[in-house]
Structures are given as C-alpha cells and as structure tokens.
Amino acid sequence: MTGSTMSDASYRDAIFSTPLDRVARFSFDERVVACFPDMIRRSVPGYGQILGMLGLIAARHLRHGARVYDLGCSLGAGGLALAGRLAPDAFRYTGVDLSPAMVARARETLAAECPGHAMEVIEGDIRTLEYAPAGMIVLNFTLQFLPPEDREALMTRLFAALEPGGVLVLSEKIRAEDEQENAWLVERYHDFKRANGYSDLEISQKRTALENVLVPDTLATHHARLARAGFSRSYTWCQLLNFASVVAFKSEAFKDAAFEDAPSTPREA
Ligand SMILES: Nc1ncnc2c1ncn2[C@@H]1O[C@H](C[S@+](CC[C@H]([NH3+])C(=O)[O-])CC(=O)[O-])[C@@H](O)[C@H]1O
Numbered sequence: 001m002t003g004s005t006m007s008d009a010s011y012r013d014a015i016f017s018t019p020l021d022r023v024a025r026f027s028f029d030e031r032v033v034a035c036f037p038d039m040i041r042r043s044v045p046g047y048g049q050i051l052g053m054l055g056l057i058a059a060r061h062l063r064h065g066a067r068v069y070d071l072g073c074s075l076g077a078g079g080l081a082l083a084g085r086l087a088p089d090a091f092r093y094t095g096v097d098l099s100p101a102m103v104a105r106a107r108e109t110l111a112a113e114c115p116g117h118a119m120e121v122i123e124g125d126i127r128t129l130e131y132a133p134a135g136m137i138v139l140n141f142t143l144q145f146l147p148p149e150d151r152e153a154l155m156t157r158l159f160a161a162l163e164p165g166g167v168l169v170l171s172e173k174i175r176a177e178d179e180q181e182n183a184w185l186v187e188r189y190h191d192f193k194r195a196n197g198y199s200d201l202e203i204s205q206k207r208t209a210l211e212n213v214l215v216p217d218t219l220a221t222h223h224a225r226l227a228r229a230g231f232s233r234s235y236t237w238c239q240l241l242n243f244a245s246v247v248a249f250k251s252e253a254f255k256d257a258a259f260e261d262a263p264s265t266p267r268e269a
C-alpha cells in the first residue's frame with residue numbers, strides 16, 4: 001500500500017446539493033459510502049466525541065478479551081476508535097453491516113489500520129444474525145434505521161447475547177416528547193448543518209429522503225424498551241441537540257442464570 005490507503009478516499013458530501021425532480025429514499029449505496037465520513041461528521045453533532053468515548057467505556061466495562069459487536073458499523077469507525085485505545089488482546093471486534101459497499105470499505109480500512117488486532121466485519125442483517133456471547137454491543141446511529149416494529153425484538157436478542165456485566169451503547173437521533181421543544185431542537189440542528197456548510201436545499205432534500213427511513217424515538221421510549229429487554233439500568237450520558245447516546249448494563253446477577261433463561265422483565269442491578 002502506498003502513502004494513502006483506500007480508506008483515506010473520502011469525498012465531500014454533495015449528494016443533495018442540486019435540485020432533484022424526485023428525491024429517492026435515502027440508502028447506504030456507493031455514492032453515500034464515497035462521502036460517508038464527511039457526511040456523518042458534518043451531520044451528527046457529537047459524533048467524534050461519542051466515538052472517542054467508546055474506548056473509555058470499554059476500558060471500564062469490558063471483560064479482557066471479550067467480543068465487541070459494532071452493529072451497523074458502516075466504515076468501521078467504532079472499530080478504529082476501540083483499536084486506538086485498547087491493546088490487541090483486550091477485545092475481539094465484530095462489525096456488522098447490511099450494505100455491501102460499506103462492508104467492503106470497512107474490511108479494507110480495519111485490515112490496514114489495525115494490524116495485530118482481531119477485527120472482522122460481517123455482511124448481514126442485525127435483526128437475524130446469530131449472536132455469539134459479547135461483552136459490549138455498540139449501536140451507533142443504527143437502531144433508528146430499523147422499522148420501529150422490529151426494534152424491541154432486536155434489543156431482547158442483544159440482551160440475551162450480552163454476558164452478565166456487559167454493556168450496550170446506543171446512540172440515536174431522538175425526538176423530544178414536547179412538540180415545541182422538538183421544533184426548537186430541529187431548528188437548531190438545521191442551524192448546525194448550515195454552519196457545517198450545508199445549503200437550505202441540501203437540508204430540505206435530505207430531510208425528504210430520510211422520511212420514513214430514519215424514524216427517531218424519544219429517550220423515554222428507548223429507556224422503557226431497554227428495561228423491557230432486561231437491562232437493569234440505562235443512562236443517557238450524552239445529548240447534543242436531537243442526538244443522544246445511552247449506556248445500558250446487564251447485571252452481574254445473570255452470572256448464575258443460564259443465558260437462555262434471562263427474563264424479559266427488568267431486574268435491579
Ligand atoms: N438491518 C440492518 N442490519 C445491518 N446494518 C444495517 C441495518 N440497517 C441499517 N444498517 C446500517 O446501519 C448504518 C447506519 S450509519 C452507522 C454509523 C456507524 N455506526 C458509525 O459510527 O460510523 C448511521 C448514519 O448514517 O446516520 C449503515 O451503514 C447501514 O447500512
């Protein structure tokens with residue numbers, strides 16, 4: 001490989017910059033992959049900070065050598081962040097993504113950037129994947145793209161896959177319960193995008209493309225769903241405008257119980 005690896009190739013996001021007769025549903029195709037690092041950094045407040053915290057959360061909560069799933073890993077940014085913080089024997093990374101274009105690029109990037117670390121990327125649907133036991137599961141802006149009716153079943157399966165004492169990190173675009181508060185957050189979010197160089201046309205066309213594709217929940221909905229899935233505790237540790245990140249813990253108390261017997265009702269830590 002010469003000075004610049006394939007993984008460095010990222011273009012400025014101009015996908016919605018020209019007027020479109022018909023705005024198609026947003027999808028993670030080749031065009032999005034080509035500009036994805038620029039798109040996500042200019043579009044998600046706190047994205048870099050949340051990635052940076054993954055290593056710190058893992059350092060505190062991950063059993064040495066345990067598996068980390070990064071679900072909807074896109075280009076493997078979560079894996080890069082963890083490998084930058086943790087020793088090669090501290091964890092085994094499994095990224096999963098449905099988009100073949102994302103998976104191909106993620107594999108190249110992680111192979112080039114994380115020598116010595118155990119990094120794999122699976123092309124698949126996180127709703128149907130057979131999960132191995134894991135010490136940490138990351139969903140960084142992925143659950144929001146699943147049909148709302150599929151979200152609870154996934155969280156229940158992830159709870160079952162987590163080892164006792166394991167941690168889940170769930171980052172999401174959120175909706176505020178109160179309509180006025182929500183409108184204020186969305187307006188300031190559009191200001192944030194404008195300040196990051198997006199035009200009104202880009203903001204409005206992307207908004208149309210994301211309708212019924214990215215469906216945000218409220219934080220209350222997330223916490224209640226996590227509790228129903230079995231998580232003993234969940235905390236919102238980060239919120240910037242209408243983007244937030246939550247950690248949820250599987251109690252050590254499950255150590256004495258068979259994995260399959262984990263109850264679907266919440267328990268105290
Ligand atoms: N059912 C599914 N199964 C697997 N993958 C899926 C599914 N649905 C969507 N995806 C994948 O979830 C990812 C969401 S992006 C995650 C950013 C990353 N986590 C990051 O930290 O850079 C978030 C965003 O673009 O706002 C895409 O790569 C989809 O292909």
Ligand SMILES: O=C(O)C(=O)Cc1ccccc1
Nearest residue numbers: 039040043044173206210214
């Ligand atoms: O751009 C938006 O409006 C978002 O909600 C964030 C985002 C970032 C990358 C892909 C899709 C949505």
